[in-house]
Structures are given as C-alpha cells and as structure tokens.
Amino acid sequence: MIDRLVVLGATGDLNARYLLPALAALRAAGHLGDGFELTCADRQDWTEEEFRHWACAQLDRHAPEEWHEVKKAIAGAARYRQADATSAADLAPLVAGDGPVAVYLALPPAIFPGTIAALGAASLPPGSRIVLEKPFGEDLNSAVELNRLLAEVVPEQAVFRVDHFLAMTTVQNVLGSRLANRVLEPLWNSAHIAEVEIVWNETLTLEGRAGYYDGAGALKDMVQNHLLQVLCLVAMEPPLSLGERDLRDRKIDVLRSVRPLTDDDVVRRTRRARYLAGRIGDRDVPAYAEEEGVDPGRRTETYAEVELELESWRWSGTTFRLSSGKALGDDRKEVAVRFRPVPHLPFGHSGRAEPNVLRFGLEPETMTLALTGIGSGTRTLAPLTLSARMDESGLPAYGRLLLDILEGNAALSIRGDEAEEAWRVLEPVMSAWSRDLVPLDEYPAGSHARA
Template sequence: MIQQLVILGATGDLTARYLLPALGALRTAGHIDERFGFTAVGREDWTDDAFRAWAADQLDRHAPDVPAERRRDIVTAARYRKADVTDPDALTAVLPHDQPVAAYLALPPSIFPATVTALYAAGTATGSTIVLEKPFGESLHDAIELNQLLSDRYPEQNVFRVDHFLAMATVLNLLGVRLANRVLEPIWNGTHIERVDIVWDESLALEGRAGYYDGVGALKDMLQNHLLQLLCLVAMEPPVSLGDRDLRDRKIDVLRSVRPLSLHDAAQRTRRARYAAGAGIPAYVDEQGVDPTHHTETFAEMLLELDNWRWPGTTFRLRTGKALRANRQEVAVHFRPVPHMPFHGDVTATPNVLRFGLEPESVSLHLTGTTTRGDVLTPLTLAATPEPADLPPYGRLLLDVLHGNPALSIRADEAEESWRVVTPVLDAWAKDLVPMEEYPAGSDGPAPR
C-alpha cells in the first residue's frame, strides 16, 4: 500500500470539498494510520502551518462528521510546498524519492501534459501512481495525445483516470441489483426495457465556478464522462468478475456499440440550453466571470441507441442541467407495457419503472396492483434505502489508488471511446446545427419538443 500522497493543485476546491474529507474518512475507518503522509503542492506562498490552518478549516466545514481527533491526524500529516507543477526541478525538490507516491493531479486538464512530463522528468519511485481528474483532455485529439504521453512514461496499471461517480454507493448497488437477482437479469434487454433515463438535474446554479465551467459546459462536464460511465454499467454484458480487466472490457464494449451520430442525427437527437433569469438567480450570461461569446450550455441532452444483441429498440436518454426547479439525480429503467390487459372497462396500467436514486441514495420499483375490488388498478411502490456507505466516493477512489486497484478507474481506450461518442455532438453544436435554447432558472428546463 502506498503511504505517501502528493496533491498537485492542493489549495483548490477539489481538495477542500472532497480530498481532505476523503482522507478523514479513510483515517476514521482505519485504512490509513500514522505512517501515512501527504504533500500539498500549490502556487500560494504558504508555510506548513498556513496550509494546515486552511486544511483544518476546510475539514471543519466539509467533514464535520469526521471525529475531531481524526481531522487533526490528517492536518498533522500534511506538509506544504510551493512549486510550479510544470517544472521538473521544482517537482524534484518536493517529491519523496525513497518510496512510491500517489501523485494526484487536482489541476485543469489543459496542464495535464506538462505536469505529467515534469513528474516523469523529476523521477517518481517504482510503484508510484498518477491520478488524473476528469475531464480527461478537452477533445478526442487531446485524449489520444495524453494517452500516448502517459503510455510512453508509465505502465497503464499505474495510471488512474478517476471518476467519483463510479464509487457512489448506489452506482455500485446498481450492479448488485442487476447482476445478483435472477428476477431481473433475464428481462434486462431491449425486449422488455423501452428506455433508460440517466439524469443529473441540479437546482444549484453556477455557484462561483465560472473559471472552470464557462470553458467546459454541461456536455463535457457531465455527459462525456459521468453519465456515459453510468450508461456503461446499466447496459454492459455481465462480466466474468468485477476485476479491473473484466469490468473495463465490458464497459468498453458498450461505448463501442453506441450508434455513431451523424451531424443530422446530432441535430435531431441532442439539445442544449442555458438558463435565463428566474427564481432570484441571474441569467447565466450575467453571472460573474462568464463570457457570453463562449456560448456555454448549462443544459445538455442526448438520445443514444446501442447496436448490439441486448438493446435493439431501447433509447438511452442522458440529461443534465443546472438551475432547475428540483434536484433529480437518478437512473430510471422504464419497462415496456404489458402486451394484453385482461381487466374489464377502460383501464390502463402505468409501465413499470425501476429507479436508482443517486443523491440521495435509494432504490424503488414502481408496479401496478388492484384495489380490494380487484378491477380497479392502482400504483404500488416497493422502496428501499441502501445501507450507508462506509466511505464517501472520493474515499473509495483514494483507497483503490493507494492499494493499486484500478477497477473503478477509466482505461485509456475507454477515455478515447467516450470522446468518440460526443465528438459529433460537439461538431454539430459548433456549426450551430442545434439551437441554443433558454429556460428560466427555477423551471423544469427547456419546454418539451
């Protein structure tokens, strides 16, 4: 197990809100102990004590459930170094060289190549791992070049392209419900499932993230990585095991089976929009730090189909949006209607839906039954709340990184295939073949077509 973590770009929001709380959770659960240490690398001219004071404040704010003593353990384990992360000499001075490290790039994707090059030149001990946050590159071309750069320097098993969605408890539970229940697996196909909605709607608006978001947008921020990963888990063939090779082979099969979208298809099967003023929220173009000439979308939707034996005729709808009326974060599996209704009179049955709530975590199955009269249909819902996860998603990811288990990380070919799926959409949008719609903040999004 790796005992040294180096966070490059350690004074940002990712470290504050996710990585520090994840370390606190790992310490609380006994996965790391007093032998563990981490080096925080940033541009600020801070001392160790200044960083530790900042880290303590962030843990108090974002991880109040972590016992105070364990929070202090994490703060005490930290040291801070100011360095240019693209300068090999600067990184040589801050990297431990007597033991393997996990080098976590909590950085903008645009400087991944320069940082990877600098890390390699600085020298990392045998067994070290490189951890990259999404999005992996900014285009298919970027992803191919970055993969080549990484493969020239590090073995694939030492490269972790992380997506915390894959470590969410309900996402993992989706695999359990689907693969471990005989009642579901025989009907998990296009014969019985009409469509699958993979949705991440947020009531939150920009929340001060213009510096990142305005150069990325909803399609790259959410659909290209997070929601396509969920698509893979929903649609893949049952793997031989949940080991990294078997699981990732089946995921890549799904991405390769996505029917390519022509420019015409993209115009018909995708939507983009951004929020206008509403519900006390200013229009996106009026948010501080936004450049209206970027034409950045805050809502994106794709309708995809898979060309394989399992999923003929099933539509997969991937949707995300900001500043919407309500949070809706779920995978909803919609089954086809029954072929014959034996009840008398004008009765209809709502098709069955299996819902996996992502935040908050839940599982529910929506069925149809009858009243005591026996001839009046009524909805029935079977609901369950999964056991709370022992670790937050970033805690699970960090634990896998430290143990060298890449099952929940994204393989090189998978990263490229994800970009292949969305590249025609990006091209169609760049040519204005898909209009930029608007929706009032606080609404349900663009009006239905």
C-alpha cells in the same frame, strides 16, 4: 499499499471538499496509519502553518463534526510546498524519497500535459502512480495525446483516471441489482426495456466554478465525463468477475456499440440550452451569461441532452437518454429504467396500467419500482410503489477511490482506450453544436419542466 500521497492543486475546491474529507474518512476507518505522508502543493505563497489552518477549516466544514482527533491528525500531518505543477524542478523534491508515491492532479485539465511532462522529468520512484481527475482531455485528439504522454512516464496500470460517480453506492448497485437477482437479468434487454434515462439535474448554479465550467459546459462536464460511465454499467454484458480487466473490457464494449451519430441525428436527438435569470427557492439567480467569470460569446450550455442507441443483440431498439442541467427547480439525479407495457390487460375499463419503472436514485441513494396493482377494496387498477433506501457506506465515494489508488486496484479507473472511446461517442455532437446546427435554447432558472 502506497503510503505517500502528493496533491497538486491542493488549495482548490477538489481538495477542500472531497480529498481532505476522504482522507479523514480513511483515517477514521483505520486504513491510514501514523506513517502516512501527505504533501500538498500549489502556487499559493503560504507557509505550512497557513495551509494547515486552511485545511482545518475545510475539514470542519466538510467532514463529520465528531471526527475531532481524526481531522486534527490529517491537517497536522500535511506538509505544504509552494510549487509550479508544470516545473520538473519544483516537483522533483515533492516526489523524491523511499518507495513509490501517488501523485493526484487536482488541477484544471489544461495543465495536465505540462504536469505529466514535468513528472516524467522529475524521476518518479518505481511503482509510483499518477491520478487524473476527469474530464480526460477536451476532445478525442487531446485524449490520445494525453495517453501518449502518460505512456512515456508510467505503465498503463499505474494511471488512474478517476470518476467518483463509479464509486457511488447506487451506481455500483446497478450492477448488483442486475447480476445478483434472477428476477431482473432475464428482463434486462430491449425486448422488455423501452428506454433508459440517466439524469443529473440540479438546483446548483456555477458555485464559483465559472473558470472551469464556462470552458466545458454540461455536455463535457457531465454527459461525457460521468453519465457515459453510468451508461456502461447499465448496459454492459455480465462480466466474468468485477476484476480490473473483466469489468473494463465489458465497459468499452458498450461504448464501441454506440451507433455513430450523423448531423441529422444530432439535430433530432440532442438538445442544448442555458439558464436565464430566475428564482430558485428563496434566492434570485442571474442569467448564466451574467454570472461572474462567464464569457457570453462562448455560448456555453448549462443543459445538455443526448439520445443514444446501441447496436448490439441485447439493446437494439432501446433508447438511452442522457441529460444534465444546472439551475433547475428540482434536483433529479437518477437512472430510470422504463419497461415496455404489458401486451394485454384483462381488466376491461377498470383503470390504466402505467409501464413499470425501476429507478436508481443517485443522490440520495435510493431504489424504487413503480408497479400496478388493484386498489384496496376495489377492482380498479392503481399504482403501487416499492421503495428502499440504501444503507450508508462506511466510506464516501472519494474515500473508496483513494483507497483503490493507494492499494493499486484499478477496476473503477478509466482505461486509456476507454477514455478515447468516450470522446468518439460525443465528437459528432460537439462538432454539430460548434456549427450551430442545434439552437442554443433558453430556460428560466428554477424551471420545473424538462429544460
């Protein structure tokens, strides 16, 4: 297990909200000892004491209140260095030392190429690992180039392209529910499933992320970055094991089976929109184009929807709909598996049987199954819902990711060819949207209907 972590971009939102609390969780669970070394670096001209004060404030805000000693230990042990992430001279002293180091690029994706080149020139110790937060590149060509740069610095098994969605308990439970229950797997195909909907709709707006989001939009930020990964787990063939090679091979099979979209397909099967001024709960929200840091001329979408079909024996005839939107009236974050209706109802006119729907709630982590039964004391068909709430995991998603990185378990990391294949799936959509073949619709912030 590696016991040295360097975080580049350490004064940013990712370190504040996720990495520092994840390290605290690992420490609280006994995974990190006193010998663990944390080095944080960024362009900010801070002293070590100023950084520790900031880190304490972030841990107080984002980690459990009762972890007083744990939070104090994490912040107190952190070293801070001012550094340019694209300068080999600045990075060399950060990675120097005995034994391998894990370097986490908590940076804007545009800086990745320069940082990777600088790490190559900084002489990483043997066995070191490079961690990149997705999205991995901005399109297929940039992903191919990033893979080429990484291959010059470290072997593929030392590259961790992380996606915290894959570490969420419910996302992993999609596999568990399928593969550990005989009642589901025989039905997990197009003969029984009409549609799978993978949704991440949220009431949140930009929340200070305009600098990144306005250059990405909902399609890259959520659909390409996260929802395609969930699709892989939903649609993959049963792997021989959940080991690194078996799991990744089956995931890329899914991406390769996606039927390529033509321009006509994109026009019929995709939608994009952005929010106008409106009201969400008790707060007024300005139009996206008026948000601070937004360039209206970019025509960035805040809602994206894509329908895909898989050309495979198991899934031919099933529709997969991936969608994500911001500034909506309700949070809806789930995988909804919609089964086909039964072929015959022997109940006459006693009611209507809605198709069964199995829902995996991603946030909060729940599972519900909508069935049809007989109403109490009657012979009339009535809806019946079975529900369960997942037990809270001992580690947050980023805690599980960091533990995998330090232990060298790459099963939940995105392999290089998989990262490229994910871009291939959506390149036709990006191309058609850039040519305005699909209009940029608008919806009021706080909308409750589908955007």
